[in-house]
Amino acid sequence: MPTYPQETDRYSLQPKKFIVWLFMISSFIFFAGLTSGFIVYSGDNLAKQLNVKMPDAFIYSTILVIASSISLQWAYIQTKRLNFAKQRLGLWLTIALGVAFTCSQLYGWMVLTGLGAFFTSSNASISFVYVFTLFHILHIIAGLILIIGSIISSYKAVPNVLNIFRMEISIVFWHFVDILWIYLYVFLLLNQ
Amino acid sequence: MATLTLNDTHTAHHDHAAHGDHGHHKETFLTKYVFSQDHKMIAKQFLITGIFMGVVAMTLSILFRIQLAYPDESFPLLEMLLGKFAPEGRLDPNFYLSLVTIHGTIMVFFVLTAGLSGTFSNLLIPLQLGARDMASPFMNMLSYWFFAIASAIMLATFFIETGPASSGWTIYPPLSALPKAMPGSGLGMTMWLISMVLFVASSLMGGINYVSTVLNMRTKGMDLWKMPLTIWAFFLTAIVGILSFPVLVAAVVLLIFDRSFGTSFYLSDIYIAGQALPNEGGSPVLWQHLFWFLGHPEVYIVLMPALGITSEVIATNARKPIFGYHAMVYSLIGITILSFIVWGHHMFVTGMNPFLGGVFMITTLVIAVPSAVKTFNYLATLWRGNIRFTPAMLFAIGLVSFFISGGLTGIFLGNAALDINLHDTYFVVAHFHLVMGSAAIFGMLSGIYHWFPKMFGKMMDAKLGYLHFWLTFISAYLVFFPMHFMGLDGVPRRYYAFTEFESMSEWLSVNKFITWAAILGAVAQVAFLYNFVYSIFWGKKTVQNPWESTTLEWTTPVEHLHGNWPGEIPTVYRWPYDYSKPGADADFIPQTTPLSETMSSNLPHDFEGNEESERIQLDWEKQNKKELVK
Amino acid sequence: MKISKYINTKSVFALIAIIGLFVNNLFAQAAATATTAVVDPEKNAYVPKMVTYYLLLFLLVCIVIALIGKILSVYDLTKKVQGAKEGFSWDKFNGILFLLFLVVGLYGAYWSYTVQGAQILPESASEHGVKIDEMFNVTLIITTIVFVVTHILLFVFSYKYSYNKKKRAHFIPHNDTLEKYWTVIPAIVLTILVLLGFFTWRDITNISQDGIRNAIHIEVTGHQFAWEVRYGGKDNVNGRKNYKLIGNLGGLNSLGLDLSDKSNYDDLTVSEIVLPIGKPVRFTLGSKDVLHSFYMPHFRAQMNCVPGMATSFQFTPRLTTADMRDKVNDPNFNYFLLCAKICGGSHYNMKFAVKVVSQKEYDKWLAEQKPLVTAAMIKSYQESLAQKDTKVADNKIALNN
Numbered sequence A: 001m002p003t004y005p006q007e008t009d010r011y012s013l014q015p016k017k018f019i020v021w022l023f024m025i026s027s028f029i030f031f032a033g034l035t036s037g038f039i040v041y042s043g044d045n046l047a048k049q050l051n052v053k054m055p056d057a058f059i060y061s062t063i064l065v066i067a068s069s070i071s072l073q074w075a076y077i078q079t080k081r082l083n084f085a086k087q088r089l090g091l092w093l094t095i096a097l098g099v100a101f102t103c104s105q106l107y108g109w110m111v112l113t114g115l116g117a118f119f120t121s122s123n124a125s126i127s128f129v130y131v132f133t134l135f136h137i138l139h140i141i142a143g144l145i146l147i148i149g150s151i152i153s154s155y156k157a158v159p160n161v162l163n164i165f166r167m168e169i170s171i172v173f174w175h176f177v178d179i180l181w182i183y184l185y186v187f188l189l190l191n192q
Numbered sequence B: 001m002a003t004l005t006l007n008d009t010h011t012a013h014h015d016h017a018a019h020g021d022h023g024h025h026k027e028t029f030l031t032k033y034v035f036s037q038d039h040k041m042i043a044k045q046f047l048i049t050g051i052f053m054g055v056v057a058m059t060l061s062i063l064f065r066i067q068l069a070y071p072d073e074s075f076p077l078l079e080m081l082l083g084k085f086a087p088e089g090r091l092d093p094n095f096y097l098s099l100v101t102i103h104g105t106i107m108v109f110f111v112l113t114a115g116l117s118g119t120f121s122n123l124l125i126p127l128q129l130g131a132r133d134m135a136s137p138f139m140n141m142l143s144y145w146f147f148a149i150a151s152a153i154m155l156a157t158f159f160i161e162t163g164p165a166s167s168g169w170t171i172y173p174p175l176s177a178l179p180k181a182m183p184g185s186g187l188g189m190t191m192w193l194i195s196m197v198l199f200v201a202s203s204l205m206g207g208i209n210y211v212s213t214v215l216n217m218r219t220k221g222m223d224l225w226k227m228p229l230t231i232w233a234f235f236l237t238a239i240v241g242i243l244s245f246p247v248l249v250a251a252v253v254l255l256i257f258d259r260s261f262g263t264s265f266y267l268s269d270i271y272i273a274g275q276a277l278p279n280e281g282g283s284p285v286l287w288q289h290l291f292w293f294l295g296h297p298e299v300y301i302v303l304m305p306a307l308g309i310t311s312e313v314i315a316t317n318a319r320k321p322i323f324g325y326h327a328m329v330y331s332l333i334g335i336t337i338l339s340f341i342v343w344g345h346h347m348f349v350t351g352m353n354p355f356l357g358g359v360f361m362i363t364t365l366v367i368a369v370p371s372a373v374k375t376f377n378y379l380a381t382l383w384r385g386n387i388r389f390t391p392a393m394l395f396a397i398g399l400v401s402f403f404i405s406g407g408l409t410g411i412f413l414g415n416a417a418l419d420i421n422l423h424d425t426y427f428v429v430a431h432f433h434l435v436m437g438s439a440a441i442f443g444m445l446s447g448i449y450h451w452f453p454k455m456f457g458k459m460m461d462a463k464l465g466y467l468h469f470w471l472t473f474i475s476a477y478l479v480f481f482p483m484h485f486m487g488l489d490g491v492p493r494r495y496y497a498f499t500e501f502e503s504m505s506e507w508l509s510v511n512k513f514i515t516w517a518a519i520l521g522a523v524a525q526v527a528f529l530y531n532f533v534y535s536i537f538w539g540k541k542t543v544q545n546p547w548e549s550t551t552l553e554w555t556t557p558v559e560h561l562h563g564n565w566p567g568e569i570p571t572v573y574r575w576p577y578d579y580s581k582p583g584a585d586a587d588f589i590p591q592t593t594p595l596s597e598t599m600s601s602n603l604p605h606d607f608e609g610n611e612e613s614e615r616i617q618l619d620w621e622k623q624n625k626k627e628l629v630k
Numbered sequence C: 001m002k003i004s005k006y007i008n009t010k011s012v013f014a015l016i017a018i019i020g021l022f023v024n025n026l027f028a029q030a031a032a033t034a035t036t037a038v039v040d041p042e043k044n045a046y047v048p049k050m051v052t053y054y055l056l057l058f059l060l061v062c063i064v065i066a067l068i069g070k071i072l073s074v075y076d077l078t079k080k081v082q083g084a085k086e087g088f089s090w091d092k093f094n095g096i097l098f099l100l101f102l103v104v105g106l107y108g109a110y111w112s113y114t115v116q117g118a119q120i121l122p123e124s125a126s127e128h129g130v131k132i133d134e135m136f137n138v139t140l141i142i143t144t145i146v147f148v149v150t151h152i153l154l155f156v157f158s159y160k161y162s163y164n165k166k167k168r169a170h171f172i173p174h175n176d177t178l179e180k181y182w183t184v185i186p187a188i189v190l191t192i193l194v195l196l197g198f199f200t201w202r203d204i205t206n207i208s209q210d211g212i213r214n215a216i217h218i219e220v221t222g223h224q225f226a227w228e229v230r231y232g233g234k235d236n237v238n239g240r241k242n243y244k245l246i247g248n249l250g251g252l253n254s255l256g257l258d259l260s261d262k263s264n265y266d267d268l269t270v271s272e273i274v275l276p277i278g279k280p281v282r283f284t285l286g287s288k289d290v291l292h293s294f295y296m297p298h299f300r301a302q303m304n305c306v307p308g309m310a311t312s313f314q315f316t317p318r319l320t321t322a323d324m325r326d327k328v329n330d331p332n333f334n335y336f337l338l339c340a341k342i343c344g345g346s347h348y349n350m351k352f353a354v355k356v357v358s359q360k361e362y363d364k365w366l367a368e369q370k371p372l373v374t375a376a377m378i379k380s381y382q383e384s385l386a387q388k389d390t391k392v393a394d395n396k397i398a399l400n401n
């Protein structure tokens, strides 16, 4: 039974939410492009494979980013219960965790360069690690901006539909970025 | 939940207010014509920018065609116009390559992707689906402005010291990565890359918007199988774009790192300008994989909207339902899917594993099947039609002709063994100009002639349209047909002059002929441009449905409104191709006419298995027969 | 939606004035540069004259077209006034033009096939090329048939079913049998072509280890904008090289040969590629800087030259240069190698001579070729080795202290 969109749906938020999903798809394709580039590059040539161990910092990052997803989910639940103080708490927590994640990634870079695995390596597999993480961090920043938007709407007492809508968008996107990192990390672990 | 409903009713009210009375909207020149969020205005912006870029790219092609025809002659005028790029009135070889590169880039991306999809997806998706606007009008506006900025940057490269990018529209590294390899790989290439990133951002915003709109904002009754083929084509095109453009960005990002940060993704073992570069381990073939993963779908991004427009125009003007509507949709879907697994046919002789070459050869020739189906369906639609030759129809028929001619040569190029000797020759140039260049341009022109009344409320002059069509059609064949034979003689593309090889000089007279044919084609566009501009301001006013078409866009008033329909959005009851239905009075039945009003012409399959309606129809027929007998 | 509001006589004149000013400026500038650049005055006068001439010609054409348009519409009107049922039928007119286009176009295609088709490459000078040409011909025949038939249908339908007020189109939304046929038949034809192509492609690219060993090994390296060719010499092996060594040995090492590899010393440098007839040759391809493409059209041989990655192409010549001269009836005919991948400004000018001769002539020619590694290079190499030795010794001393 097909449901026909109602005319009043026009300004509603459904199509916009859909846009976020499509954006995530194209952003995932971007990373899929990079990772398949990696595969084509390293191919069957031993000299071109990833020959450094991933720094432990990436494990901490993973834990941080998962924690941030949980805190954001909690904030969302609180929002639905109209518990705005707790919503804000959750959001602030998420932001803190997101920033910590970014720092941890940057620390990971430091560890890598310490190991002599530079961005401008003659083995581009290593450069790929930096590219993956760099563009992932850009996504984290985008996610943080969305969350800040949610915080602002929480403080500004906008209509609750909008508040919830913004929360939903932040959540979906943040989980996506979270999963994206896990995908990249597992990909790197499998290839190192 | 309470707020939700409140909110909804509120927006609904706002609607009525807005459409009942336009004075309430404070529209300044800026919000109406420049930063407009109305899909119809954005469509016009895309169209006019696209036409402008098309004229630029065409002019570039005439410039380099003159060089090919008269390699030994000097044209002082060129020096006047181009300065240091044409010393002594002769094009500089590097600048020749710049012209070719920018010509290709603009034609493929700026004219036939943004100008074509941008215009008609924006115009028709809401209008033919019964939506008030796009899912996100704001993003739609951004999409246009990103495109405009990208265009400006691309053109600006002509004014820099080292000239525009010049390593071909495919910008294969290392040539594109090393400023020392050619002047165009310096600042010009940097700007090319920036421009393309902005362009991709624009395309993605547009494409995401189109998909979301098609899936979420159809009017009542408009299920997927009642959508016009134009919408199917735009929808699938947008999906192809969403799935392939990000890969181009990935490729470009890596190239930027190679150019500016010293990484070695694409660079290895290079000794240039008396110096060995430190880069090692990179692979130029990697770029080709990533580029063609976009590049091949891109040619379908260019072509599919043109095919969609043609389907609509041919059905309307042949006064016949499009033959095999379902087959048309399935072949579009087939092309969409297959277009992602054929990219390797551009790489048969690049050193890619020969086994992969074999695989890509198979997938490539498979994609010819849906294309063949589409062609036959077009022919069957014309068969026993009642064809009105509007200019739009002429261009649509021209498209079918080019699609056949260019598609057939694709069978040669898709064959890895044959491609050994055809790759990078003029045979390729001939092939893609017919199947992608001419066909898509004709689709675009067809669309312009057909929907001009919808866009501007005026009619274009038909006779000038005929003149435009015939000159363009003839000159396109005169230009591109002989190029096949040059390719078969082993003449490579992107050659500044054929003077250095004895065996190529026999093509010089052909080159002169081609150039004059190209000039004829270019001059013919003046007829179009004049017609276009003149008709916008002084053209004859159109009636609401000038082509007697069935689709929804012709139920909107001639004067544009924010929100498209003054009252409620019409409901859709039938598929879009009820032309010349036996038993109906008029030779077209709009999609908005309920089946209950056309009892005399309903056919069993119209009911899609709805038993209730079938019973009513049967009753009606029985009764009617009785009356007839009486 | 009234942009026309902004268009009035005043603004139009303003626009024209601006454009006029701009053009004026342009010419003034051009004149300025022209005078500084000391151009002969004759040329200077010639340009504006030519431009005006063409502009006038164009205007004339426009006027003629406008006149024809006017006459046509007047004719149309009078006919209507006279009570004729209809004016001029543009639908019929375009239908007839399509028919005309079909006839003239098919003749044009035929003319192209025969006249321009006679200018294409002569028969293949390599063995695998014969197979390629055969397949090309099969494909050409099939596609030409489809090309002609579909175009006849397209344009004849256009003519035959052009608009007629009294008629109505035939309502036929689909026909499953027909559609099945025209899906399955192209699929079958394409399958045949694919299989043919697949096997030919495999034969060309899949060469046994033995086949590779027995071929004559020639290495071709592209750079901006020339080719460097070396033959494997007595051992039929092209010695190792490293791009970092390019230009060392006092600038003599143009390929970056690694002289610690003994198989380099017998490699030969040549100024043209000479091949014996009937012997397989294997070209190993490389590039020093950007992509190039090794393309020898007469041999149906093409492969890209990629920096950092050796590619190869193997084939067997079957016609000597002399044979080919007879075939094409041109005593000056010569084979050549060219570059088919854009590589920079002089991409169009990367010619290298190729000759196919009898085995005897080949042997004689080969004996005359000079080794790539010259005495000067060897001397310079030994000097650098000695230097390195002392350096190592120095280091050792330093360590010991």
Ligand code: HEM
Residues within 6 Å of the ligand: B058, B061, B062, B065, B100, B101, B103, B104, B105, B107, B108, B112, B167, B168, B169, B170, B429, B432, B433, B436, B437, B438, B441, B479, B492, B493, B494, B495, B496, B518, B521
């Ligand atoms: C005004 C009519 C046109 C003429 C006379 C023309 C002519 C040419 C010629 C002769 C070349 C090859 C130059 C060379 O290899 O040295 C070329 C390249 C190209 N053209 Fe066109 N063209 C026209 C329209 C188009 C259109 C409509 C498209 C749209 C797809 C297009 C896309 C391209 C592309 C992609 C290239 C390849 C650029 C490259 O090699 O990097 N052209 N054009």
Ligand SMILES: [Cu+2]
Residues within 6 Å of the ligand: B295, B296, B299, B342, B343, B345, B346
């Ligand atoms: Cu392709």
Ligand SMILES: [Cu+2]
Residues within 6 Å of the ligand: C291, C292, C293, C339, C340, C341, C342, C343, C344, C346, C347, C348, C350
């Ligand atoms: Cu080249």
